[in-house]
Amino acid sequence: MFNPTTKKIKLTDDDFIFDVKNIHFSYINAIRRLTISHVETICIDIITIETNTTFLYDEFICHKIGLIPIICLNGFQLNHQFECECQQKENKKKYENFPKCCEKCSVTFNLDKKCIGDKMTITSDDLISSNENVMTVSNYYKKIKESKMKDIDYEEELFSVYDPIVITNLGKNQELKLSATSVKGIGWEHAKWSPVSSSYFYYEPEIIINKKINKYEKEKKVLIESCPRKILILNENKEVEINDHMKCNYCGHCKSILKNFFPQEPNFISIEPKKEKEGFSFRYFIESNGSLTAKDIVLKAIDVCLKKLKTIEESI
Numbered sequence: 664m665f666n667p668t669t670k671k672i673k674l675t676d677d678d679f680i681f682d683v684k685n686i687h688f689s690y691i692n693a694i695r696r697l698t699i700s701h702v703e704t705i706c707i708d709i710i711t712i713e714t715n716t717t718f719l720y721d722e723f724i725c726h727k728i729g730l731i732p733i734i735c736l737n738g739f740q741l742n743h744q745f746e747c748e749c750q751q752k753e754n755k756k757k758y759e760n761f762p763k764c765c766e767k768c769s770v771t772f773n774l775d776k777k778c779i780g781d782k783m784t785i786t787s788d789d790l791i792s793s794n795e796n797v798m799t800v801s802n803y804y805k806k807i808k809e810s811k812m813k814d815i816d817y818e819e820e821l822f823s824v825y826d827p828i829v830i831t832n833l834g835k836n837q838e839l840k841l842s843a844t845s846v847k848g849i850g851w852e853h854a855k856w857s858p859v860s861s862s863y864f865y866y867e868p869e870i871i872i873n874k875k876i877n878k879y880e881k882e883k884k885v886l887i888e889s890c891p892r893k894i895l896i897l898n899e900n901k902e903v904e905i906n907d908h909m910k911c912n913y914c915g916h917c918k919s920i921l922k923n924f925f926p927q928e929p930n931f932i933s934i935e936p937k938k939e940k941e942g943f944s945f946r947y948f949i950e951s952n953g954s955l956t957a958k959d960i961v962l963k964a965i966d967v968c969l970k971k972l973k974t975i976e977e978s979i
């Protein structure tokens with residue numbers, strides 16, 4: 664039995680890059696699919712528009728607001744709407760003031776803006792939460808930015824990815840007033856609940872160059888220049904060497920250049936996924952949309968996988 668090994672390459676709140684060696688494609692792909700579709704987040708799902716005199720239709724505004732990432736702080740948890748007591752028949756009377764959901768399974772946001780001047784921009788910062796532990800990601804980073812601006816080492820670019828998301832612009836005397844209810848969900852129901860901006864991996868390449876290439880000066884130079892990722896370099900002995908093979912994107916430029924020079928020798932350079940005892944090696948990239956940290960998304964996806972397997976185990 665061979666076990667996979669992992670190595671962290673980069674870890675921040677937003678990005679997590681790691682290598683996994685010696686694993687079958689299906690396992691790493693299961694994690695990828697679960698990060699996209701089965702990690703729970705909170706998103707706006709029900710919107711009641713009271714006034715909209717902007718130039719956008721109600722539906723257009725609702726769609727934009729639904730896609731705004733929302734963050735939960737201090738371990739705050741909501742019930743799933745379909746599991747919540749407010750949805751059970753016997754409790755309907757008790758919760759009649761909450762027609763769709765209650766405070767245990769939803770958080771309300773309000774937006775109330777009127778343009779008195781010539782122009783006003785409405786953004787995700789203008790969605791005001793009824794719960795201090797739940798807010799839009801841009802509002803959360805705005806708060807952090809305000810506190811960090813007092814630091815001497817403050818770096819503006821760290822926050823630019825979480826700039827407020829524009830909902831609409833208002834002209835003179837135009838108005839937008841609405842209330843929005845956010846609930847828990849997963850990307851499998853609708854992409855707005857997906858916590859990732861991107862989640863993907865690629866096979867670790869194994870690049871093998873035939874040493875004979877070092878005898879051909881002109882061809883060697885063209886080969887090195889052909890690589891868009893600058894992976895092929897000349898070492899101190901003027902021989903072709905590979906520098907950071909993980910940057911290779913399998914584009915095949917180097918292969919086609921050598922094929923033109925040496926049509927009778929098709930295997931001057933070989934670029935294939937590196938084989939391990941139990942499968943292959945992969946580099947995995949995940950970028951969060953801000954609602955969860957990138958590492959939490961991976962851990963939660965693994966947890967979902969284990970829970971599903973446990974259910975199967977217990978039922979057979």
Ligand code: SF4
Nearest residue numbers: 890911912914915917
């Ligand atoms: S396949 Fe493309 S990226 Fe990889 S070594 Fe060849 S030219 Fe460079």
Ligand SMILES: [Zn+2]
Nearest residue numbers: 747749765768
């Ligand atoms: Zn409820």
